[in-house]
Amino acid sequence: MKNIKEFSEKEIAIYEGALELVAKYGFHGTSMSLLTKEAKVSTGTVYHYFSSKDDLMKKMYCYYRSKVEAHVSSHLQGEKEYKQRFYSRWMTLYLYYTQHPKVLQFFEQFINSPYNQERSPHHFTGAYFTFLKEGVDKKYLKPAKPEIYEAMYMGSVIMASKINVFGSILLDEGDRELLINKLWYGMADV
Structure with a gap:
């Protein structure tokens, strides 16, 4: 995966256009013709970067995941204590x-879609998994599989975000x- 700064303006426009369309119409309702209008690029430009809609969606997931991880990392500069990083990452x-x-x-x-075919237990490699594994390895966290902690940690932040954004609370x-x-x-492990 490229560094966030390595994406062209057109690639970013395609990702942002696709994000708008997926939010509005879902995966199935997001067509390449709608995308070219939303992103203000030609069909040839879309196919220059992506071989298919499936390819676009998979790369788009990686793009936004990298973007989120870079955003979170940029807010942790200088924080050394594990507990503080735990709180800051979540927030x-x-x-x-x-x-x-x-x-x-x-x-x-x-x-939750067929686009996500990587369902192996060995796919836990992201920044949050690595961070929680560090907590277990260095005994900041109680002994447990880091996968369990990732489910707890990410589940709580995602559910809290959904309650705030999509709920009435x-x-x-x-x-x-x-x-x-x-x-x-x-x-x-206190």
């Missing part, structure tokens, strides 16, 4: 998803702190 991801609900919606659709700062504290004390 930064929560704020990203609530400020970019179409990305959250796309991820949810993608993960606004989680204020106190609610978020309570959630993160419960998560930390359930997982931490």
Whole structure:
């Protein structure tokens, strides 16, 4: 996967256009002809970067996943203590998803679609898995499979984001702190 800065303006326009269309029409309703209009690029340009709609959706998932991970990492500069990084990662991801609900919606659709064919237990390789594995390995977290912690950690941030974005409940700062504290004390080896 390319570094976020290595994408051309046209590739980014295609990803952003596809994100809008998937949010509005879902995967099946997002056609290449609609995409060319939304992204303001030619059909040839789309097929220059992507061999098919399937290829686009898979690369789009990688693009937005990298973008989210880069965003979260940029907000952790200088934080050394594991507990602080635990809290900051959660909050930064929560704020990203609530400020970019179409990305959250796309991820949810993608993960639960045939596009997501990587269902092997060995696919846990992202920044959050690595971070939680570090917590287990360095004994900041209670002994457990990092996959279990990733389900707890990511499940809580995704559900909290969905409640805030798509539900009728606004989680204020106190609610978020309570959630993160419960998560930390359930997982931490204190």
